[in-house]
Amino acid sequence: MVATWITPKAVKGRDSAIAGRGLVATEAIAQGEVVAVKGGHIVTTEDLRSLSEHLQNSDVQIADHRHLAARTEDEYESVMLFLNHSCEPNVGFGGNVLLVAMRDIESGEELTTDYAMFDDYDRSMECCCGRPACRGRIDGRTGSGPTSRRSTAATSGSPDTSVGGF
Numbered sequence: 001m002v003a004t005w006i007t008p009k010a011v012k013g014r015d016s017a018i019a020g021r022g023l024v025a026t027e028a029i030a031q032g033e034v035v036a037v038k039g040g041h042i043v044t045t046e047d048l049r050s051l052s053e054h055l056q057n058s059d060v061q062i063a064d065h066r067h068l069a070a071r072t073e074d075e076y077e078s079v080m081l082f083l084n085h086s087c088e089p090n091v092g093f094g095g096n097v098l099l100v101a102m103r104d105i106e107s108g109e110e111l112t113t114d115y116a117m118f119d120d121y122d123r124s125m126e127c128c129c130g131r132p133a134c135r136g137r138i139d140g141r142t143g144s145g146p147t148s149r150r151s152t153a154a155t156s157g158s159p160d161t162s163v164g165g166f
């Protein structure tokens with residue numbers, strides 16, 4: 001079983017105001033609630049880069065050179081979180097695969113993370129999050145990446161407040 005788990009309080013794949021499809025709350029979610037558990041196959045960075053661009057979209061980096069991702073198109077929808085990036089995210093990692101609400105989230109709000117904090121991603125994208133604090137361009141090296149994320153979660157005992165994810 002490689003499927004991602006999503007809280008019954010949100011639905012994935014809805015049209016997003018930020019980009020493509022997103023993950024949207026369908027009822028209120030309290031700060032600290034687990035909103036998703038990322039699924040997928042554990043693959044190396046080399047394995048991941050051998051997959052199609054579409055399948056690489058499903059990746060979450062869980063350690064240096066290790067990722068969770070769909071390997072086939074059949075698995076894609078079930079592995080995807082459809083979490084878009086925001087420079088003012090409302091969801092962070094509470095561990096390598098747990099995604100946790102960083103504040104109270106209202107029904108109808110899109111759930112977002114800060115991609116720069118969760119991946120050693122060496123490409124960049126123009127950000128369309130529309131938040132006042134938008135940084136304009138996002139890449140995986142403007143934040144502290146998965147290693148720092150793990151340390152933060154381990155030392156604080158609470159979700160990292162500046163993280164991202166898919």
Ligand SMILES: C[S@@+](CC[C@H](N)C(=O)[O-])C[C@H]1O[C@@H](n2cnc3c(N)ncnc32)[C@H](O)[C@@H]1O
Nearest residue numbers: 019020021057082083084085126127128129166
């Ligand atoms: C894992 S997907 C997220 C789900 C995606 N919206 C979809 O429909 O499949 C990541 C991609 O979504 C888009 N994206 C996510 N957040 C964005 C943002 N803040 N600004 C622009 N594009 C974004 C980018 O194309 C990015 O490569």
Ligand SMILES: [Zn+2]
Nearest residue numbers: 087127129134
């Ligand atoms: Zn932004």
